[in-house]
Amino acid sequence: xxxxxxxxxxxxxxxxxxxxxxxxxxxxxxxxxxxxxxxxxxxxxxxxxxxxxxxxxxxxxxxxxxxxxxxxxxxxxxxxxxxxxxxxxxxxxxxxxxxxxxxxxxxxxxxxxxxxxxxxxxxxxxxxxxxxxxxxxxxxxxxxxxxxxxxxxxxxxxxxxxxxxxxxxxxxxxxxxxxxxxxxxxxxxxxxxxxxxxxxxxxxxxxxxxxxxxxxxxxxxxxxxxxxxxxxxxxxxxxxxxxxxxxxxxxxxxxxxxxxxxxxxxxxxxxxxxxxxxxxxxxxxxxxxxxxxxxxxxxxxxxxxxxxxxxxxxxxxxxxxxxxxxxxxxxxxxxxxxxxxxxxxxxxxxxxxxxxxx
Numbered sequence: 001x002x003x004x005x006x007x008x009x010x011x012x013x014x015x016x017x018x019x020x021x022x023x024x025x026x027x028x029x030x031x032x033x034x035x036x037x038x039x040x041x042x043x044x045x046x047x048x049x050x051x052x053x054x055x056x057x058x059x060x061x062x063x064x065x066x067x068x069x070x071x072x073x074x075x076x077x078x079x080x081x082x083x084x085x086x087x088x089x090x091x092x093x094x095x096x097x098x099x100x101x102x103x104x105x106x107x108x109x110x111x112x113x114x115x116x117x118x119x120x121x122x123x124x125x126x127x128x129x130x131x132x133x134x135x136x137x138x139x140x141x142x143x144x145x146x147x148x149x150x151x152x153x154x155x156x157x158x159x160x161x162x163x164x165x166x167x168x169x170x171x172x173x174x175x176x177x178x179x180x181x182x183x184x185x186x187x188x189x190x191x192x193x194x195x196x197x198x199x200x201x202x203x204x205x206x207x208x209x210x211x212x213x214x215x216x217x218x219x220x221x222x223x224x225x226x227x228x229x230x231x232x233x234x235x236x237x238x239x240x241x242x243x244x245x246x247x248x249x250x251x252x253x254x255x256x257x258x259x260x261x262x263x264x265x266x267x268x269x270x271x272x273x274x275x276x277x278x279x280x281x282x283x284x285x286x287x288x289x290x291x292x293x294x295x296x297x298x299x300x301x302x303x304x305x306x307x308x309x310x311x312x313x314x315x316x317x318x319x320x321x322x323x324x325x326x327x328x329x330x331x332x333x334x335x336x337x338x339x340x341x342x343x344x345x346x347x348x349x350x351x352x353x354x355x356x357x358x
Contacts, residue, residue: 013077016078024039024081029081037084040084045116053091055074062115063110067284078230086153088223089152090120092219094114097113101206109159109171119157119158120159120161122163123148133217143198143200144201149196150195153193155181168213170209172202172203177202180198180199181194191337221296225295225301228305228335229270229277231331232270235309235328239313243259243263266313276298297348309335
């Protein structure tokens with residue numbers, strides 16, 4: 001059995017990497033975290049033109065009909081570059097409509113989401129670290145009243161997929177009356193978040209939302225794991241490159257045994273994680289009975305390891321690793337976001353145990 005990527009999948013990653021590097025250049029991310037968001041908008045347009053935003057959307061609705069594995073491979077590349085934008089929230093919302101919407105909802109929204117004309121996101125998080133369908137408490141009456149927090153891209157989104165009590169999903173247009181948004185302080189400036197308060201806001205239910213909700217969350221966990229893997233790999237590459245250039249006591253750092261051990265440990269922590277997110281995406285695509293377990297395991301382990309590697313990377317760089325002008329802090333903050341969004345490692349490790357029947 002062959003476990004390697006196909007030529008097409010490798011080509012997808014190469015193409016996305018070239019596009020991201022072409023848009024962001026050397027200092028593009030720093031411009032964005034300093035408040036200049038023009039390159040973020042340019043990258044979003046490029047991703048839409050390439051079909052990335054609609055990769056998992058069926059072809060009849062303007063997408064490419066690819067699987068979660070291809071989408072996760074794209075997420076890895078975006079993580080490696082610390083690419084800005086609400087990619088994870090957008091594709092989760094897209095997937096929710098594709099899986100849970102009726103024909104009219106799919107026809108209306110999916111082509112616009114595939115092109116990037118409309119930005120969407122998911123409003124799943126609630127106070128107290130409640131992220132999962134069986135934890136949602138926002139009641140689905142004639143209208144919505146309540147609060148969702150940590151909505152990725154919430155200030156830019158024109159459409160939200162909202163998690164409802166009982167595990168259902170509803171669609172809300174952010175321009176509707178009764179929808180109030182507040183930008184929240186964000187550690188990761190490349191992926192701003194917002195609090196959304198609904199005060200009698202109109203919504204439409206996704207007819208198959210309750211059946212789709214867990215699948216959407218599992219897809220999100222897998223995409224975060226893939227992003228974390230890419231960011232962790234970038235931290236290793238940064239530390240290796242720096243150790244080859246920085247001199248101490250007349251020789252480069254890479255010549256010191258202690259540094260070599262640290263770099264080797266970083267690589268050994270992240271590289272074996274590749275198979276975790278590959279399998280989680282494969283299991284999701286094939287509807288394997290272990291898909292939920294695989295997604296929770298990938299999210300818990302990879303985001304945990306990637307966050308630690310980002311700390312090790314900062315340490316390997318010494319003083320320059322703590323400066324605003326250098327890239328190390330960008331990837332540490334990326335690691336913190338990937339770890340926390342949709343629930344931290346303790347939550348998903350407990351789910352792994354429960355799903356395994358331990």
